[in-house]
Amino acid sequence: MLATSQALEKKRKVEAAHAANPNASNLVEFTPLGAGQEVGRSCMILKYQGKTVMFDCGIHPGFSGVNSLPYLDGNEDVDISKVDVALITHFHLDHCAAVPYLLSKTPFKGRMFMTHPTKAVFHQLIRDFARGAKGSSDEALYTEEDVDASMDRIEVVDFLQTLEVAGGIKITPYRAGHVLGAAMFMVEIAGMRCLYTGDYSRVPDRHLPGADTPDVQPDMVVCEATYGVSRHLPREQREAHFLQRVTDTLRGGGRVLLPVVALGRAQELLLMLEEHWEAHPELQAVPIYQASGMMRKSLKVYETYQEMLNEDIKTLFMHENPFAFHHVTHLKHAGQFDDVGPCVLMATPSGLQSGVSRDIFEAWCEDRRNTVILCDFAVQGTLAREILGGPKDILTKTGGRKKLNCSVAHISFSAHSDYDQTSTFLDEVKPPHVVLVHGEKTEMMRLKGALEKAAAEKEIPRSVYTPAILQTVKVTREPLRVVRVAGQLAEKPPHVGQHLKGIMVSGPAGTGAAGSGAAPQQLLLHPNDLHAYTRLHRGRVTQRQALATDRPFSALRLALEVMFEGVEGSGMLPVSGVKHQRREDPQGASFQGQQLHEQQQQQQDAGV
Incomplete structure (x- = not known):
């Protein structure tokens, strides 16, 4: 009798709630737990008709320890224990480095999916990340053992494969073109479709094809706004500018530092430098150093997943391994090379906040002959972002000051969508609702205005949202109705x-x-x-x-x-x-x- 009374009371509450808000079951709710009006710690929550999906779970490169995490417990409307499935788009730290924390330190009980290459690189990359944080117990979010344990809970999915999980959530990954294995995820719940782009690029580069265009119309697209309304120069112009800057520095007796992410743009730059050195014998006496063990290990993954690379690289693989570089020396540690003359050195991280790239930068920054070339997006709060402003000096890791005499150049090879790519993509997939994430507030607002203006001129119905962290976008959607025909x-x-x-x-x-x-x-x-x-x-x-x-x-x-x-x-x-x-x-x-x-x-x- 007691159970029956409780059931009736629960039924009355549900009916009363529905009467107060009859559209509640048709409400699509989207909440950023990170990367809302910022770049870093991407983590998003989508809720519809009792189902909850998480997209990505990364850290912020400008912070450390728990301060770098998404706000996993910062919203009373988001219960991590109720998340049915988590979808990880790619292996960059700002999109996946909080995954072991999610799986070992929170009540998350759902399933987790990523593509095969992402899982393969994830294990190596995040284990290396955990090992690097071991020296500071305050900053260590999890252990290497936590990383190993997380591998058992991560499932894999192929591009264009549709899976139904959690009793009614359909997921389909599409190629995102950002890094090897990067995916955009289409999620369908009771007829409602949401496409989460993650980081994506529609422009093919030296080793990856561009992003796919889904053949179904989503109700909502959650889209990166990293570059706002900026437009990338053609790749050929950027390559020519980059190689000229490198060559001029070396001929002037200087050194070139390339702070990079271990996987993604690093491989693109290595292919570029290898080709240039091969074509210019006069440069072959100048060494190219690669100082990331993770970068060296990852090349095996690129060899394993050749079928996911572009046609040019696949053709090269028929004759020789294009990642078996002849003019690049892989260093086991930063002290292995003789710093006695002109050279090119590639090191992580791209933000210069720590690690080998920071050590080399502090050693070279006072020499006017040297050049630092930033080839990726410089996140707010990192040293890379700071030196783009042209300060006279910089704060060292030990608390001292050093003059910034070296040249600093920003030549972007970041495989993120620019305005032209974003606007064209949205015109093709035609979503009535667009949510912008993964962008700084000013750029995001500019992009919102430009997209709304373009849609109005073309008479395309489109609403654009720019939620901050923990701010929920709520959209009412007409539910899918089934009608019998007789x-x-x-x-x-x-x-x-x-x-x-x-x-x-x-x-x-x-x-x-x-x-x-x-x-x-x-x-x-x-x-x-x-x-x-x-x-x-x-x-x-x-x-x-x-x-x-x-x-x-x-x-x-x-x-x-x-x-x-x-x-x-x-x-x-x-x-x-x-x-x-x-x-x-x-x-x-x-x-x-x-x-x-x-x-x-x-x-x-x-x-x-």
């Missing part, structure tokens, strides 16, 4: 996209054919089949009226049309018709009688 309309099965014309019967009126039991909730019928499937019947009402008038019938018809101008046909039921006949008085009186004959097919209330 009778004449069902004799020939319709094709996809075909419009059907008929009478839709629903509610109390649709109580079945005569003598039958309960009927479907919604039924589409030809008017001639109403009597067979419902208790409704077609009727005809005829009215005759004699009217004495000395005016022409056209004047009377005009008056009737004005009076009934709002009357229209409903579906396949026509509007009323009017006919007239002229009759003379048999006594010959000067009188015109006009008989109005009105035929009307009246549609009974079918609860449509």
Whole structure:
């Protein structure tokens, strides 16, 4: 009895909540737990019809320890224990480095998916990250053992493979073109589609194809806004500028530091430098050093997943391994090379906040002959972002000051979408709702304005949102409705996209054919089949009226049309018709009688 009473009370509460907000079940809710009006710690929550999806779970490169994490417990409306599935787009730290923390330190119980290359690189990269944080217990978010344990809970999915998980969530990954294995995820819940782009690029580069364009229209696109309204120069111009800057520095007796992310742009730059050195024998005496063990190990992954690279690289693999570099020396540690003359050195991290790149930068920054080339996006709060502002000196890791005399150049090879790519992509997939994330507030607002203006000029319905962290975007969506088709309309099965014309019967009126039991909730019928499937019947009402008038019938018809101008046909039921006949008085009186004959097919209330 107690259980029954509790169930009834719960039912009453649900009904009361629905009465207060009848659209609650049709509400799409999207909340950034990170990367809302910032770049870093990407982590998003999507909720619809009782299902919850997490996109990405990364750290912020400008912070350390728990301060770098997404706000996993910062919103009372987001319960991590209720997340059904987490989808990780790629292996960069700002998108995946909080995954072991999520799996080992929070009540998350859902499933987790990423592509095969992402999982392969994730294990190596995040283990290396955990090992690097071991020296400071305050900053260590998890252990190497936590990373190993997380691998058992991570499942893999192929590009363009559709899986249904958690009893009604369909997921489909598309190529994102950002790094090897990077995915955009299309999620479908009860007919509602949301596409999360993660980091993506539609422009092919030296080793990766561009992003896919999904062939289905999403209701919502969650899109990166990293570069706002900026437009990238053509790749050929950027490569020429980069190689010229490197060559000029070396000829002037200087050194070139390339702070990079271990995987992604690093491989692109190595391919570029290898080709340039091969074509210029005069440079071959100048060493190119690569100081990341992770970068060296990752090259095996690129060899393993050749089929995911672009056609040019796959063709090269038929003859030799393009990642077996002849002019690049892989260093086991930073102290291995002799720092005695011009060289090119590639090291991590790209933000210069720590590690080998920071050590080399502090050693080289006071020499005017040297150059630092930033090839990736410089995140707010990092030293890389600071030196772009041209300070006279910098704060060292030990707390001292050093003069910034070296040259600093920003030549972006960052595989992020620019304005042209973003606007074209949105025009092609045509979402009515766009949520911008992974961008600094100023750039994000500029992009929002530009996208709204472009949509208005093209008369495209589009709403653009720019939520801050923990700010929820709420969009009401018409739910998917299933209608049964019967009778004449069902004799020939319709094709996809075909419009059907008929009478839709629903509610109390649709109580079945005569003598039958309960009927479907919604039924589409030809008017001639109403009597067979419902208790409704077609009727005809005829009215005759004699009217004495000395005016022409056209004047009377005009008056009737004005009076009934709002009357229209409903579906396949026509509007009323009017006919007239002229009759003379048999006594010959000067009188015109006009008989109005009105035929009307009246549609009974079918609860449509």
